[in-house]
Amino acid sequence: MMISRQEVRDISHNGVWKQNPGVVQILGMCPTLAMTTSVINGASLGIATALVMACSGAAVALLRQFVPNELRNPIYILIIAAVVTILELAMNAYMHALYNVLGIFIPLIVTNCIVLARAEAFAAKNGVIQSGLDGFMMGMGGTVVLAILGGIREVLGKGTLLSGIDLVFGASAKSWVIHVIPADLNYQFLFMILPPGAFIGLGLLVAGKAALDRRAAEAARRREAEASAPLAA
Template identity: 50%
Template sequence: MAETDYRKITLDGLWNNNPATVQILGLCPLLAVTGTVVNALGLGLATLVVLMGSNGAVSLIRGYVTDAVRLPAFVMIIAALVTVIEMLMRAFTFELYEILGIFIPLIVTNCTVLGRADAFASKNPVLPSLLDGFMMGAGFLVILVILGGMRELIGQGTLFDNMQLLLGPVASGWRLEVFPDYPGFLFAVLPPGAFIGLGLIIAGKNVIDRRLKAARKARQADQPTASRRVRTTGKVS
């Protein structure tokens, strides 16, 4: 695969085809567990690992699986990876695992994971498939963390609270109390706050996309003008 294709895979995962802001997939866990940064980070990392692992495994077996059992085989791979992640979280981050609850096993039903396995990994070699899984997972993770940070800040007045649940004692002092004596804003922590927060993120992305598109059009409009000046005068004015 050409280098330009790797660049496209990267941009698609992080921006142009982001699972959360463009494909609008995986909204159930995205909206349910993003009350704090640590919850969002935990689920995002788990999803990223599953995306990479499933893409890599599906790419390896793509030439040996018939169409009749393709999707069941992909689901079995994803389920096995999610089970491994779940067991690791129960062993090393049990408190966070209890907070995330059912949403860790529900990664199996995340449309992004199965969609990338079927649409990309089943048609491409291992390395591009791993990169696609990583970038799609990273794009999903970034939106999770941004939304979690917004909701934690507005809802509790803090950032990075309880990070030790994921990263251990080294992160116990990471809590930032941005607004001292903050009374809290319950609406931001509840699901309606998640919908509004995600809507604001999507709206912001759309505004940036429109401005980038307008800037590209302006540059393209200037190029013929500059070319005509070169042909007329023999130099760029």
Template identity: 45%
Template sequence: MIKELLIDGLWRKNPALVQVLGLCPLLAVTGSVVNALGLGLATLVVIIGSNIAVSLIRSYVPDTIRLPAFVMIIASLVTCAELLMQAYSFELYQVISLFVSLIVTNCAILGRAEGYARKNTVWLSALDGLFMGLGFLAVLLVLGGMREILGAGTLFDGMELLIPGADHLKVVVFEDYTSFIFAVLPPGAFIGLGLIIAFKNLVDHQISEREKRFAKKVVAGSKRVRVTSS
């Protein structure tokens, strides 16, 4: 069960690549790795917390007010995440504050609350939230890394906004780099995400073809065994 949840969250049902949810903040903040990491961690905390809360109250909330109750839970957790960011990484919060607020409307979070947490135990719901959040965070980081390298020739620039004193983590990938502005503009985000989705689809296709070839070999082998035995 845990392995299935892990594979679903990171690959098979990845909220960004398969369900294609939460694209507004995903595309908007991935101009750099630090912005992507800040939003991804906030989303991770909210989705885990909302799954746990929904699972705890699932037997007490009537269906007529189920969705409003879930939205209230998510909004409360987003407010907590915003307050934490204001307290510990205020400069980063100023950059991505609008998109942190939009976590409330992220259909990936409400979808997991409605589709999984309200039907399962607290433990499984927490794991589902963890893996789905990690899958979303992974896409944010990959897209943010791609766009930062192409747009500025660096990685982890501005990390001190998230972790005080972490400015030494900045990596200069290309010296004397002439910025490729297109990569950090909205069209660059769409193209980058499209490339990531295309790569996932290619990998899935290759896995499917390999499984088909293996199945054919098994069928052919079983036929040969039957012919030999007869």
């Protein structure tokens, strides 16, 4: 089944902004609060979740006509668990250091409510391509939140940016770490590294998105008023 450009734009905007799982739906809070101590940790877990959502969404859309209505949730969870297992084994084999850091949060993707929610709300009612794209963009919307929150906490908590990037790109990437605060100062702000810092950072992101939405709505109302003014005259 083909997908139009407008569908791609609508699904992408919905996943990344309009229904962002992190700052709009406020789902998947456990990894959001626990794994955002750095950009790399947050973004890596977010990308892993996006891949799971894309593959599981496409699989659910492909198989939904064969799934009895009474058994759909257990079967959807089984599909998600199978995709997560494949991802977990692949990361263990090819990105073992990062796999060790993310730890239990990789298999816990199965229990992330946003994954099953999109399978039930979207993939069970739409085509394979649309469902795969919806899952991926929802996951990437969450990834953006995880990465930004991880960056805020990393800079304020440790004075660095991109620490742990060698877990993804190898030992040679250690030189890519940005020391916002000179390393010889041994800077550390423990409050931002611990969960309370994650709550505050997430609250600021939610407030920031709400402010941008209000500004956009006000700008749209002004444009409508300006457009209707000549007609009224």
